[in-house]
Amino acid sequence: MANGVNEAEDASSSGKLGFILLVVKAAGGLTSQTESPFMKHLILRVFLVVACVPGRCFIQSSWQNDASNVNVIFDDTVLFKAKADSTIACADSCKIHTVKCRSFSYTSNTKECRGYGDPLQGRVDQANTSLWKRVCRREDYKYDPAFDTCIRFSSIGKSWFEASAWCNNDGAYLLITDTKEKQQATKSGLHSSEFRTHFRWWVGGYDYDDTSVNDFRWINGEPISDKLWSADEPSHVSEHCVNLYPSNASLNDLPCSNQEYFVCQEDLYP
Structure with a gap:
């Protein structure tokens, strides 16, 4: 191809997870003979690592050339x-x-x-x-150094389960604020002004025990530390879903059916 370098290997037909590697060397210089919808949005000097299974490909990681650091x-x-x-x-x-x-x-x-x-x-x-x-693999996600991941804010009210599904559809999941440093970053970090646009947000914590015994965990299975909650929280046996208050950088429990704004995270290191 005149304006591109094709270094692609498509293993999707084998029925196993494979990789397609794409490089863009110049505007308009796509590196695959078959253009899928996401390829139309590739920008100059970016290459993507794309994982494929039969019938579906998804961006696994993305690298961009740093024009400010040449040679x-x-x-x-x-x-x-x-x-x-x-x-x-x-x-x-x-x-x-x-x-x-x-x-x-x-x-x-x-x-x-x-x-x-x-x-x-x-x-x-x-x-x-x-x-x-x-x-970040998607243009609507932003890198946050406190989380070392890409995050996306949604100002559309959804239940916790709807919000979780919405993030999953992006290839992401609800934000995990599993340290005091991460929670403090929502109050005073790089994207604190965006966190402050709403007083609370759904994050990726859930009570996996529907009895009076609390078993709040992050969606990666790790227990939520008692040190991360607001005073006297969690407080109600009927409130099984976790939301974040940026104003005091702490967690609260709410009924999962509440319609709340939410934050997704997309790992840089899949």
């Missing part, structure tokens, strides 16, 4: 150094490394791949090098 490497916060045959192979090294990186550089003439944590420090000039950063 440079970084000597600090280096998670690993390795040889790689291509930019895509370097991205794959980031994915399988024990500490998954937020960005990587690839030097084409030496085939050196470097994976980085945050923040990028120790800048050094290095010719023939491009830097790539993880970005």
